[in-house]
Amino acid sequence: MTDPSTPFGVPELFELPRERAEIAPGAVHVPGWLDLAQQRELVLRCREWATGPVPLRHVVLPGGGRMSVRSTTLGWDWAPYRYLRTGEHKRAPDMPGWLAELGRRAVAEACGEDSAEARDYLPDTALLNFYDASARMGMHQDRDEFSAAPIVSLSLGDACVFRFGNTQTRAAPYQDVELRSGDLFVFGGPSRYAFHGVPRILPGTAAPELGMKGGRLNLTLRMTGRAAPGR
Numbered sequence: 088m089t090d091p092s093t094p095f096g097v098p099e100l101f102e103l104p105r106e107r108a109e110i111a112p113g114a115v116h117v118p119g120w121l122d123l124a125q126q127r128e129l130v131l132r133c134r135e136w137a138t139g140p141v142p143l144r145h146v147v148l149p150g151g152g153r154m155s156v157r158s159t160t161l162g163w164d165w166a167p168y169r170y171l172r173t174g175e176h177k178r179a180p181d182m183p184g185w186l187a188e189l190g191r192r193a194v195a196e197a198c199g200e201d202s203a204e205a206r207d208y209l210p211d212t213a214l215l216n217f218y219d220a221s222a223r224m225g226m227h228q229d230r231d232e233f234s235a236a237p238i239v240s241l242s243l244g245d246a247c248v249f250r251f252g253n254t255q256t257r258a259a260p261y262q263d264v265e266l267r268s269g270d271l272f273v274f275g276g277p278s279r280y281a282f283h284g285v286p287r288i289l290p291g292t293a294a295p296e297l298g299m300k301g302g303r304l305n306l307t308l309r310m311t312g313r314a315a316p317g318r
């Protein structure tokens with residue numbers, strides 16, 4: 088008799104469902120939070136933003152280093168290490184209301200529908216990062232915001248190794264989590280200022296139906312805590 092857990096005798100064809108996990112207090116990984124249709128829709132939007140007034144570019148750090156990731160923003164623009172109203176080229180597009188609402192639902196998913204975090208969450212900025220197969224992001228803290236509200240991270244395309252560390256140092260202890268297309272990761276509370284980074288992209292792991300040729304998109308939603316711009 089064949090073992091029902093290994094159809095065709097090939098265990099690799101079967102994968103256990105990935106479980107929601109609290110990686111550290113206040114840091115929650117929700118695998119497959121976005122279904123394929125939602126992921127495709129977001130990929131299309133990202134494509135628009137990537138070619139918008141502030142196109143995807145390699146940000147150059149004050150020390151002269153060029154980030155291997157290409158990025159752009161909605162709402163406020165980001166230049167190391169602060170949020171600006173005007174990007175290098177033009178003003179970033181507004182943060183769409185539907186995306187802010189998606190962020191609020193993400194926090195409700197991670198922290199609870201009735202939580203103060205979810206009630207008060209109104210992200211005014213989204214950072215879009217594109218990683219080709221060789222791009223990576225070093226360990227850092229997200230601390231350019233004047234708000235301690237959680238950071239919401241959505242992943243699309245190729246999977247990556249996401250390294251989530253501690254609040255004291257960029258070195259160990261840390262945990263490596265595989266973030267795949269559609270996954271949600273929220274970090275707030277005691278983990279809000281934890282060091283984190285992306286040491287590796289796993290090329291060729293995206294579903295072809297997503298319509299991406301390759302690479303990984305990451306969208307982080309943030310509350311900058313800056314006063315709403317007068318327009």
Ligand SMILES: O=C(O)CCC(=O)C(=O)O
Pocket residue numbers: 214216224229240249283284285305307
């Ligand atoms: O790509 C990721 O998953 C993380 C991105 C990130 O940490 C950032 O943009 O600050």
Ligand SMILES: [Fe+2]
Pocket residue numbers: 227228229283
């Ligand atoms: Fe970050």
